[in-house]
Amino acid sequence: MNIWTVDEFEKFIAAEDKPASKLAFEILFWTGMRSGELLALTPADILPDKSIVINKSFTRLDGKDIVSPPKTPKGNRTVTIPEFLYNEIYEYMNSVYEIQADERIFYFTKHHLNTEMKRCAEIAGVKNIRVHDIRHSHASMLIEKGYNILIISERLGHENVETTLNTYGHLYPNKHRELADELENMRPEID
Secondary structure: OOOOOHHHHHHHHHHOOOHHHHHHHHHHHHHOOOHHHHHOOOHHHEEOOOEEEEOOEEEEEOOEEEEEOOOOHHHOEEEEOOHHHHHHHHHHHHHOOOOOOOOOOOOOOHHHHHHHHHHHHHHHOOOOOOHHHHHHHHHHHHHHOOOOHHHHHHHHOOOOHHHHHHHHHHHOHHHHHHHHHHHHHHOOOOO
């Protein structure tokens, strides 16, 4: 599993000069959603409470655009987003000529995202990762920040917390040391 740190992502995103692609990568990194979920987003999915409703997925198969339900039942979820991202999404949607509430925000496919990632990673001088690895980057960032695994699992739309632990459990070894150090500090000094 390859991931980007926040610093690596910031270098990458600074190299992206296409507004739609830039926003797509911002959404992927700061929400952890799957690329198909991103590509199915419509203006109606962006809520005023600064959250995104994820209830469908997009793929192009044999030249046909297909919008279907998420990968799993728990894939139907609402993900909260930071204010800066909400503002960026609305600014972009307002720049798109007469986009309707039920129209896809992004007109491209995963192939475009792959091509742009490779191009911008090279320009930025960061390692090239897969589009899906942006999702791993988001989860890893949340784990590093100490968020509860249940919250991370719900945010990612995993069917159960075991899926999240099986995928990201290897990122927890340093957390065991941090826990032991905290316990050490909690014990009162004994003379």
